[in-house]
Amino acid sequence: MNEKYSRQELFAPIGKSGQEQIRRLKVLIMGAGALGSASAEMLVRAGVRKLTIVDRDMIEWSNLHRQQLYTEQDVIDRLPKAISAQNRLVAINSDVAVTGIVMDVSATNVEELIKGHDLVVDGTDNMEIRLLMNDATRKAGIPFFMGACVGSYGVTFPIGVKQNQPCLHCLIETLPSHMMTCDTAGVISPVVVTTAARQVAAVLKYKTGEVTPKLQSVDLWTEEHASIDVSSFKKVDCPSCSSMATYPFLQLGAATRTAVLCGRDTVQLTFPPTRQFELAEVAVAIEGKVTELKHNDYVTVCLFQDHRIVFFRDGRLLVHGTKDVTVARKLTAALLG
Amino acid sequence: MTLKIVEVNGVTREVPEDVQSVDHLLKHLGIAERILIVELNRTILEKNAYDQPIHNRDQIEIIHFVGGG
Numbered sequence: 001m002n003e004k005y006s007r008q009e010l011f012a013p014i015g016k017s018g019q020e021q022i023r024r025l026k027v028l029i030m031g032a033g034a035l036g037s038a039s040a041e042m043l044v045r046a047g048v049r050k051l052t053i054v055d056r057d058m059i060e061w062s063n064l065h066r067q068q069l070y071t072e073q074d075v076i077d078r079l080p081k082a083i084s085a086q087n088r089l090v091a092i093n094s095d096v097a098v099t100g101i102v103m104d105v106s107a108t109n110v111e112e113l114i115k116g117h118d119l120v121v122d123g124t125d126n127m128e129i130r131l132l133m134n135d136a137t138r139k140a141g142i143p144f145f146m147g148a149c150v151g152s153y154g155v156t157f158p159i160g161v162k163q164n165q166p167c168l169h170c171l172i173e174t175l176p177s178h179m180m181t182c183d184t185a186g187v188i189s190p191v192v193v194t195t196a197a198r199q200v201a202a203v204l205k206y207k208t209g210e211v212t213p214k215l216q217s218v219d220l221w222t223e224e225h226a227s228i229d230v231s232s233f234k235k236v237d238c239p240s241c242s243s244m245a246t247y248p249f250l251q252l253g254a255a256t257r258t259a260v261l262c263g264r265d266t267v268q269l270t271f272p273p274t275r276q277f278e279l280a281e282v283a284v285a286i287e288g289k290v291t292e293l294k295h296n297d298y299v300t301v302c303l304f305q306d307h308r309i310v311f312f313r314d315g316r317l318l319v320h321g322t323k324d325v326t327v328a329r330k331l332t333a334a335l336l337g
Numbered sequence: 338m339t340l341k342i343v344e345v346n347g348v349t350r351e352v353p354e355d356v357q358s359v360d361h362l363l364k365h366l367g368i369a370e371r372i373l374i375v376e377l378n379r380t381i382l383e384k385n386a387y388d389q390p391i392h393n394r395d396q397i398e399i400i401h402f403v404g405g406g
Contacts (some may be wrong), residue, residue: 035406125406127372150405172372172402173384187405195406215374217346217400224346226398228376 004095005047018208019047023095025207026050028117030105030133032081033057034187035147036123037069038196039203043121044089046204050097051089052117055081056104056268057261058299058310058318066189080298080312102298104270104316105129107252110136119143119206121199127172128249131240134159134168135249138241143206144168147199150185152221154195157230158202158211165213166233169240191220260323267328271315282311286335304335344396359387362397371401 009019025048029036032055040053059067059074059081067081074084086100105113110132114120119142124130130146137144143160146168159167198216205211216227239246259268279300283293290302290309300311308320309331319328340351343362356365359377363369375382376398377389391397 031406033406123406126404127402148403148406150403153403155400155402171374185405215400219346222348224348226346226376226400228374228381228398228400230374230381232381233374 004093008046014204014208018204021207022204023047024049025203026116026118027052027203028114028120029053029123030120030129031055031123031125032067032069032085032100033063033123033125034066034189034192035149035196035199036121037067037085038193039121039123039147039200040085040089041068041092042196042200043203044093044096044098046200047093047095050099050117052099052101052113053082053085053089053123054101054103054105054113055085055123056102056312056316057081059084066187066192068189068193078294078296078299078301078310083298102312103314104268105132107132107250111139111250114140114142117142119145119203121203122146122148131168131172132249132252135240135247138167138245139247139250145199145202145206147195149191149195150187151219152188152191153217153219154191154198155215155217156195156198156202157215158199158206158213161202161206161211162213164231164234166230166235167238167241170233170235170238171215171230188220191218194218194220260325261318265321265323267319267322267325269317269319269325269328269332276315277311277313277317279311279313289335305331307331309335341391341393343391343394346398357390359389359391359397362391363387363399366399368399368401373402374400 005019008014009016027043027048029040032053044051059070059079061075064070069085069088080102082100082102086098089098114136120133120137122145133144137160146157146159148155202211214227215230218225236242239248261268279295282300283295287293290304292303294301302309310318319331322328339354341354342351352365356362359375378396
């Protein structure tokens, strides 16, 4: 008999019946960075049925201190996070149907993406995408286990786990233009693991018992912690979760087509859906203009005017070494003609 | 300068006596500009109630949202 889940079944609040519930679970993890890596590993080991992990980015040296699924070889091989995550997760537990998707999630594709999943776990790195996921999961009627962290501080909030609880939009009425992200502050791995642990514990409790929809925070450095019952903040006219919801973040469409990526000097440019990159052809086309040209099944990478540029098949490219969208556009135009 | 003792997120802190309200406290802690949820003595505060006075030995819970992950 397979003992794989025996210690989890021996944990009385889960038991054999709880494990059967977990074995039926279809999970989407949004983002394969620090939080996404940690929660994906826990959920795959816990034995969910299906796990989809989505990410738009490549693995960088600066990720390795906290993104537990990745190794130095992944950086050298220039692998997208979603591909390397899938490889590692399949090796951890072959019971789970793991799919890694290299994709930039936006209002135009999020609803299709979450179909066929029972819940979504937050591994994103900015509030704008969290509000998009909040809208998409409210509309689909499935829970969203929010988590965020920076420095030594983490915050979690399970959304849609109880009737009439507030959603993220109820708590955050307006999004300020500047939000502290890992661009401006560092982060330590213990708080990543702590935050992901709370998210995953909530997922396991959701399937086998009852989750209290509390907003919680922890600071591992100052040893502060807080837990607030936010149920009175439910807005009866919330545009994202009330009976008159219009899901404003799903209406944004393709408005944000450029983005400065979290944590470093990188701009992402996205071409219209009609334009996909045939990576081998791109490599031939730019060969004379660039140095350090490499391509694999997932990306074409080169160095152009001291900027590293990465092409993805889905019509996106990353321009490293700048936070200026105009600079990135000019470099791209000069390169692609 | 006299100090006021308050408990913020489970940690006892001394703050200057002139920190009179929740608003003042948030400024004193350097987090007034963040997206916040505040609880004063186990009662959650609406955003328009941050002018509430704080007293010695008050318990305050503050959770701010961050971007990273």
